[in-house]
Amino acid sequence: MIALAEDTEAKVSACENAVGQSLTSQQSRPIRPLPEVMAAIESCASLPLEDAVTTPPEAYTSEEYYQWEVTNIFHREWQCVAHVxxxxxxxxxxxxxxxxxxxxxxxxxxxxxxxxxxxxxxxxxxxxxxxxxxxxxxxxxxxxxxxxxxxxxxxxxxxxxxxxxxxxxxxxxxxxxxxxxxxxxxxxxxxxxTEIWRGFIFVNFDGQAAPLAERLSEMNVDFGDWHSEDMQVIIEREWDCPFNWKVLVENFMESYHHLGAHAKTLQPMMPARDTWNEQERDSYVRCHLPFKEALVAEWEAMEKAGGNPFGFPTIQSLADWKKKESGLFLIYPNFLTFVLPDRVVWYRVQPMGPHRMKLLTTMLVPKSTTEHPEFPEMLTRETKMLIDFHLEDMEMCTAIQRGMRSLGAQQGRLSHLEMSVWLMQRYLAARGRGSWPAQDRPAAPAQR
Ligand code: FES
Ligand SMILES: [Fe+2]
Structure with a gap:
């Protein structure tokens, strides 16, 4: 176990206290029956992005809707359980x-x-x-x-x-x-x-899902450049999360919140305004988070001088543009990764009920990185980084779930920078119709 810095330890224990308190918080908002919740999701999903509204609160709080998801989504789709x-x-x-x-x-x-x-x-x-x-x-x-x-x-x-x-x-x-x-x-x-895709081990409970490799042939070309199948898991950290699995997925996939939750950490590096989504696909979502130009120039100079601007050695085989941004991938419904020029970060999402999930935050690097003479120091530093910025998200997600339970919950409007939240609505609605996004409706275009 890697020793954490004192300030990180203190924040982790504050987070654990908040989690405990949230798990006992009350549902005060009345919950509509399942057919009404499904109809409300379908109606959000049919709005154009410019008119998009947030997902109905019951999608995050209804026991009935959660049971529907288990049967109609989780048992039918592929769930990632481990890395080789x-x-x-x-x-x-x-x-x-x-x-x-x-x-x-x-x-x-x-x-x-x-x-x-x-x-x-x-x-x-x-x-x-x-x-x-x-x-x-x-x-x-x-x-x-x-x-x-x-x-x-x-x-x-x-x-x-x-x-x-x-x-x-x-x-x-x-x-x-x-x-x-x-x-x-x-x-x-x-x-x-079971199917292994790019080193990730997936399971399908009902045994009927289409082969993953077929569904992800397009993503394979893009994500394949990181060669995650040859990587090693170097950090795993488990989190007990008092919120619905979609709160986390949506938080992971939109970068609008860099402006608030990560104002001092991620926003200076990857400004929310520059982030964008690729076109809608039936099986996955892909977002781009370009680094600030001034930083790219600084990092290139650092790399020429033999440094490691990203923390671990840069993966040299990546195309140049992939060294100038971070990226997010969601394979529906809950496989989450973000990629950096030196690593892949994978979040294992285990839904446990409408108000609870277990999360494993996991970092992978090429084997050569683990053989670097300074790897132990790099690992300590990057472990702290992974925990620190995840704590910022834990705080937000924990509070959001309390909001979804309350009488004060409203359906807000979405920014264009939250396209992923709207895409999730379109996924849920499509599964409600027994289809997938972009299969029975025209695909939403890319933001660039
Ligand atoms: S040996 Fe397993 S339940 Fe009896
Ligand atoms: Fe975040």
Missing amino acids: SQIPKPGDFLNLDLLGEPLIVVRGKDESVRVLSRVCPHRGMDIMPPGFGHEGHGVAESRGSEPNCGHTRLFLCPYHAWTFELDGKLKACPEMQQARGFKRDDHGLMPFR
């Missing part, structure tokens, strides 16, 4: 609970990555239950500082000691010889459909 560098060797695994599903992401003896249910096929025990003082996971040993990462030869259910291979097949089960017709092959851990 987090389970580099056969037997390495990582656990997470996603939408109530206890999952293991594991690299098998055949090097394949699988996402398996942790629910034992015998009596439904979680084979690696978090908490309760269960003394470890049998044959598994923990890996690194993360309690949910480990290495093992096989999985052992702690209840009646059934064991499973890394691919989920039942290996052994004691005292089952009298169970008539029992066949071990029928009783493995349930596998979920």
Whole structure:
């Protein structure tokens, strides 16, 4: 664990207190029934950007709408659960609970990555239950500082000691010889459909989603330049978030708030006014955040003199224009990354209810960066940076959720710099029609 600077520690603990308080805050605003909420979203989504209004408060607060999202969005779409560098060797695994599903992401003896249910096929025990003082996971040993990462030869259910291979097949089960017709092959851990795209491991719960690689062929050309498949996760930090998942997605994808929330940090580097969105697409959103011209000139000079203007060494294979801006990508519904000329930052968003989500802020760099002699110092500095500016967002998102619950919540107007918020409305509305953006309506044009 990297030691944090004192001021950052103080801000983190203030944030944790605020999170605790927010989780108990009341819903005072009445919530309309689901069909009315869906109709209200559809009506926002049909306005042109110039007339756009904010998303109805119930989209962030209604239990009924959240359940609709789980069934019609999250179970049907691809959810990103890990990066390949987090389970580099056969037997390495990582656990997470996603939408109530206890999952293991594991690299098998055949090097394949699988996402398996942790629910034992015998009596439904979680084979690696978090908490309760269960003394470890049998044959598994923990890996690194993360309690949910480990290495093992096989999985052992702690209840009646059934064991499973890394691919989920039942290996052994004691005292089952009298169970008539029992066949071990029928009783493995349930596998979920998995696809690896650019090093990111995705899972699809209903097994029906179109292959990601097909849906993202256009994004692959652009995002592919960072070669995230060869990168390493170097920082992960978990946040308990007392707000709806869309509050975070919208906050991540619009840079209008640089003017307020990041007035001293990001705004001087990437002024809100210069940010812009590409044309609407069915599967993803792409925004550009150009750096201030004066800074670009300064950084180019610094780089010529052998410095690292962005914190880590610049990725030299990137096209020149990609060294002059930051970029945001959203793969619908909740895969978020921002790219810089030296790194990829990934936010793992795990919705937990209308008012809560878990977030993992994760940073990836090329392997060569981790071998740089000054890497430890760079890592300490950049960890602080990642936490500091995320704290600015935590403060905003926490307060926004309280606003959405209150009688005072109104539907405001959107700036053109909030095009991503409007695109999210168009995504939600399209899913409500059983379609995707730009498939059954003309695509919104690029802002440049
Ligand atoms: S519930 Fe897992 S072995 Fe019985
Ligand atoms: Fe922000």
